[in-house]
Structure formats: C-alpha cells, structure tokens
Amino acid sequence: MFFFCVFLIGSSFAQEAPVPQRYWVLFKDKPAPETTALVSEAALQQRRLRHLPLAQFSDVPVHQAYLDSLSSQGVTVTSVSKWLNAAAVLASPAQAKALQQNSYVKELRPITGFFVPSQTASPFQPQYVGKALTQLKPEAILAAGLTGRGVKVGVIDAGFYEAPKKAGLHPIFQEGRMRAFRDFVNPAHSQTFDQRESFLDSHGTDVLLCLGGADPKDRVLSGFAPSADYYLARTDHGKRETRVEEAYFVRALEWMDSLGVRLVNSSLGYGTGFDNPAENYRPEQMDGSSYLARAVQVAVEEKGMFIVIAAGNDGGNKKWRVVNTPADAAGVLTVGATDYSTWTKQGYSSIGPTFLPYLKPDVVCFASSGTSFSAPVIAGLAACLLEANPALTPAQLTRILQRSSHLYPFGNNFVGYGVPDAGKALALAQGLTDSPAEAAPxxxxxxxxxxxxxxxxxxxxxxxxxxxxxxxxxxxxxxxxxxxxxxxxxxxxxxxxxxxxxxxxxxxxxxxxx
Known part of the structure; x- marks a missing residue:
C-alpha cells in the first residue's frame, strides 16, 4: 500500500490524502446499438447451434458517455464489463459519494477481498496427471480418436511462462492451434511466454498441460484435448493480488465469447487468505451472488459457454473450507480433487456450502497438488464430448458428466457426483445409451x-x-x-x-x- 501526502503551507504537519478504493459502478441503461455486428460470426454460429438468441442486450457496449463522465470526475476506470453494464473504478470516499448522485448510476458497491490461486506449494508433477486420465477410464475416448479437434477452448489463468518450450505443448504451438493470447494484467504485452513476473506465471502452463498436453516423442498424454484450438488469457499478477483481477476475469470471458469460444477452464478463485483479512469475502458470501459469479451465469445462460472452475484448496482451512467464487455459481461445472486409490476427497479440496440450493462440487478427479490440476482434466474430457456432439448445451454437458460419475445419483458436498467415467459420458453424449436408471435408496x-x-x-x-x-x-x-x-x-x-x-x-x- 502506498501513502500519498501533501504539505500545508504554514503548517509543520503533513496530512495524508484519502487512499483510493475500488468500486463496481453499475449503470442504469445502455444506448441503442449503432450496428448489429456486435460479436463475430463464429459467436453467432455457436448461438444458432444452441438455439440461443442472436441479438442479446448484454452484447451492447457500455455507454461511452458514462465512462467519459466518470473520468471527468477524477475517477480512474480500471476495467469495463458490457455483460454487467458496469465499470471497475478507483475512487476516494468523497468521489464515491459523489458518484452515487449521478443519474446514470444504478448502484455503487465496494470491491473487497483478494484472489486465492487454486494451488498448493507442492510442485506440479506430470506423472500424476496420467493417473487422473487413467482414473476416468479413457479407453473409449482414445479408441474413438477424440482429441478435442475443432473445439475452441479458453484458459483463464495467472500466466503461461515458457509454455511453448514444454514438450507436451509443442504440437499446440507448432501447429498454430494457440489461436490467441491476451494479457489483461499488462495489456501492452502481446506475448508473455518468455517473461516471468511472479512465481504464479507458470501456473497456466501447468494447467494447459493437464488440459491438452501430449508429448509426441515420448508418447505421453497428459490431457484429453491435445488437438483443440486454444485461447489464453492472463488475468492475475502473483505479486499484487487485488480484486481488480475479478474484472479482468470478466473481460477475458467477454473477449473469448466474441471469438466464438464455447468451453472455458479456469483454476482461479476468489475468497480468503490474502493480505488484509478485513478485505476478504466471508464464507456465507459464497452463494453465487458475487459480480464474477453473475458474469459467469451470463456466459453460461445467455452465451452458451461451458465453464469449468476449480473448487479451490481451502478444504483443510477450518475457518473457510468452502469453494471460492465463481466456483459457487450454479451454472458452472465445479471440479474438486480426490485421492487416487479410494476416490475420497483430498484433504485440501474445498467443499460445497451447505446453504446452497444446488450441489457443489459437481464432479471430481485425482490431483496430487491442488484442484487447479483436476479441473483441466475434466475440461479436456468435455472438449472431447463437444467434438463428438457439437450441439450439446452447457446444461446437457453438465448433466452428462454428472450422470456418468460413480456416485450418481447420490451426490454430496465433498465429491459431488464423484469421478466421471469417460466411456459412459461419451455414450450419453452420442445418444448411444439412455441415462442410467436412478437406484432407489x-x-x-x-x-x-x-x-x-x-x-x-x-x-x-x-x-x-x-x-x-x-x-x-x-x-x-x-x-x-x-x-x-x-x-x-x-x-x-x-x-x-x-x-x-x-x-x-x-x-x-x-x-x-x-
């Protein structure tokens, strides 16, 4: 935290200026669109495929006059979300009070809390990823030759340091299937694969290996979807973890939707444990009501995007234990982590809040060092199912993964419906089998x-x-x-x-x- 001060003439005392705070400014309305071309043709094709409205009000940009007005009042706009019709700003308490008087402002809410990465201090161990694939019984997927080909997959994470140098990721980069990259933390950076700003900057690289890693030389498969097209977004800076990164996350979703991305994996989550404890969320706030969770709901329900989120690693934290946001959102597929031999919850894997009207997590699979590395395994499987049946909606894909899991229909807030069976999921996705009969208690x-x-x-x-x-x-x-x-x-x-x-x-x- 930086302190700014001014010296008063004729006084020997310095007076500290108020420290700016972060706020969400929600606007009351939007202007009528000047053009119908608000998203790409690829995004429109995906909506036609899923019978979603082609014209959506959430596609309309935020009114530029409102943003200009904020700037004219000395407020710093750090991020803008067209889906939420909102801007993230830095403002002093006096400026915040004045903002609420503007006729176009619907609501002003402080942004508090800090980012919690879904990883532990343990180093990533590629050999354990192989165990996760084995646990999911991948034989049917491999026999069908499904590798996620043609599926646009977005990855929102902390950084992808040296990703092109990883043997398991060579095909993705050499064959041009890393379609786009955007750094929302430092927008001036066009590529950050050779720049490391914090220890978290290789986190996205490890996640990508779990999602689509394949080493052709050693014939090692570490993810289900090595042939998918990838769109990468960096939304976190490991050295300065503030909640503005939630706004970056939303912007990354909007960017990916505009490019026609239909499957997104993120191992990021927001809850507790960073810097000033007074600014953390509270466990009871993990109810799907955060602005990030609301944006994720828009992505799922209006845009037809399938979102996979890591449950988080607070299962052993007695003061927290529950999933972070946006893993608490009803529409996302939340993935926890299991032991390999008994398929029980790993101690660190976060549990679902008991006050939710829906079950979290949804499913689980093995990961030795954090739910960051179980979520992308499931996302890779989802890419293969979308390759087999591109018309699947997010709700259908979620139900397929739930119904193919080993505990279904008796899910719980430790492991959800359990570990998916890839072969059963494929048969359901292709309509080759009916949903399993639900056993009676x-x-x-x-x-x-x-x-x-x-x-x-x-x-x-x-x-x-x-x-x-x-x-x-x-x-x-x-x-x-x-x-x-x-x-x-x-x-x-x-x-x-x-x-x-x-x-x-x-x-x-x-x-x-x-």
Missing amino acids: VQVSGHRFVYTPARGSAISENGGIVLFRKASATRVISQQKLSSNVKKIVVKRLPGETHTTLQVGPQVMELVWL
Whole structure:
C-alpha cells in the first residue's frame, strides 16, 4: 500500500490524502446499438447451434458517455464489463459519494477481498496427471480418436511462462492451434511466454498441460484435448493480488465469447487468505451472488459457454473450507480433487456450502497438488464430448458428466457426483445409451446395517470401499475408507447421521436411516 501526502503551507504537519478504493459502478441503461455486428460470426454460429438468441442486450457496449463522465470526475476506470453494464473504478470516499448522485448510476458497491490461486506449494508433477486420465477410464475416448479437434477452448489463468518450450505443448504451438493470447494484467504485452513476473506465471502452463498436453516423442498424454484450438488469457499478477483481477476475469470471458469460444477452464478463485483479512469475502458470501459469479451465469445462460472452475484448496482451512467464487455459481461445472486409490476427497479440496440450493462440487478427479490440476482434466474430457456432439448445451454437458460419475445419483458436498467415467459420458453424449436408471435408496430401521461384498478386483479398481456419512441427503459429516479385502461391512449409525452412501467399487448404495 502506498501513502500519498501533501504539505500545508504554514503548517509543520503533513496530512495524508484519502487512499483510493475500488468500486463496481453499475449503470442504469445502455444506448441503442449503432450496428448489429456486435460479436463475430463464429459467436453467432455457436448461438444458432444452441438455439440461443442472436441479438442479446448484454452484447451492447457500455455507454461511452458514462465512462467519459466518470473520468471527468477524477475517477480512474480500471476495467469495463458490457455483460454487467458496469465499470471497475478507483475512487476516494468523497468521489464515491459523489458518484452515487449521478443519474446514470444504478448502484455503487465496494470491491473487497483478494484472489486465492487454486494451488498448493507442492510442485506440479506430470506423472500424476496420467493417473487422473487413467482414473476416468479413457479407453473409449482414445479408441474413438477424440482429441478435442475443432473445439475452441479458453484458459483463464495467472500466466503461461515458457509454455511453448514444454514438450507436451509443442504440437499446440507448432501447429498454430494457440489461436490467441491476451494479457489483461499488462495489456501492452502481446506475448508473455518468455517473461516471468511472479512465481504464479507458470501456473497456466501447468494447467494447459493437464488440459491438452501430449508429448509426441515420448508418447505421453497428459490431457484429453491435445488437438483443440486454444485461447489464453492472463488475468492475475502473483505479486499484487487485488480484486481488480475479478474484472479482468470478466473481460477475458467477454473477449473469448466474441471469438466464438464455447468451453472455458479456469483454476482461479476468489475468497480468503490474502493480505488484509478485513478485505476478504466471508464464507456465507459464497452463494453465487458475487459480480464474477453473475458474469459467469451470463456466459453460461445467455452465451452458451461451458465453464469449468476449480473448487479451490481451502478444504483443510477450518475457518473457510468452502469453494471460492465463481466456483459457487450454479451454472458452472465445479471440479474438486480426490485421492487416487479410494476416490475420497483430498484433504485440501474445498467443499460445497451447505446453504446452497444446488450441489457443489459437481464432479471430481485425482490431483496430487491442488484442484487447479483436476479441473483441466475434466475440461479436456468435455472438449472431447463437444467434438463428438457439437450441439450439446452447457446444461446437457453438465448433466452428462454428472450422470456418468460413480456416485450418481447420490451426490454430496465433498465429491459431488464423484469421478466421471469417460466411456459412459461419451455414450450419453452420442445418444448411444439412455441415462442410467436412478437406484432407489435402501430404508434401514435401527442403527446397524450389514452388507457382504462380492469378491473381485473391480472393487479396488473403482475406488475401493468408502462410507460417506451424512447429516442430510448431501451434507457429509465424515468420509470413511475401508479395506477392499474386508469380508463383511458393518455400518453403525452415528449421532446425527440421516443418510449414508456406501461405495463398494462400482456398486453404490444409499442408506436412509429411519
């Protein structure tokens, strides 16, 4: 934080000028568009494919006269969002008070809080990404030759330092499938692949490897979508983490939509844990109501974009635990992280708030060092499904991934509906199979349930034996791992336990205690 001061003539004391604060300024209206060509033909084609309105009010730019008026009042405009019809500004308290008197201002709200990257201090380990692909049973995807070809994929992250030098990313750059890059932190930079400003500037590179990495020399596949077309956006600066980056995130979404991008992955999230704790969000605010979450909803519902977001790594933080925003938004596919052998929630993986009327996370897969690296694996699978059926809507694609997951329909706020099966998802996407029949819960009288599992390797190959003990249909009290060699499973009801999901390899039962 910088302090500015002025010296008063005739006084020996210095007076500090008020420190500017960040605000969202929401405008009341927009002018009528002067042209119908507000987005690219590629974006219009995507809307036709998904039967979305071609002309959308959210495409209309913010009224330039309003922005000019803000500047004339000494307010610094740092970002503009046409979707939200808003501007992010820097203003002193006195300026903010004056802004509210303008007839064109609908609302003025402080921007508080700090960015929390969805990663841990552990270094990225490529060999673990292979485990995630294996966990999702990729055989059907590989046999069909699906690699995300023709699908436009956006990645919003902290930086892509040395991405062209990574062996697994050589094909993307050498074949010209890195279609566009924009740095919203430092707009003057046309490329930042050879510039490193912070330790986070390689984060996007590692994410990209999980999404579309393929090393042709060593024949190592680290992501499902090596043949997709990529549009990269840098929206975070690791050394100065302020909430203005939420505005950069929104601008990146708008830019990608204008280019016809229909699938976006981001491993960024905003919540708590940075700099001044007084400026963080509160856990109860992770309810899909943030401005970033609202913009994401516009992307999904109006623009037909499929958004994949990492759940975050606050699962072990007793003061927080829940997903960050925009992972809290109803329309996005929120991805958590699991253990590899038992498919239980990794300790760091954030959980879904119990007050949400919808389930978060949606699905999970293995990642050793952060949900940053589970989300792009699922995004790569989604790219393959869109290659197989380009007409899929975001809602359809979300349901396919949920219904192909191993716990469906008995999801919970630890792991969502579980780990997707890529083969099942492909069959659903191609209409080759109906949605799986939803098993009926097992009514249990008393406080004890006994089950004898069948023997076989399928148990250990499909997540082993796990109990999700719950205080409601979705709220987990605890997860319990059992040996895959146990001969008899005895479940004794815990105090407050109303539901128990019993996972025995590929078989899942839902116990409802009477």
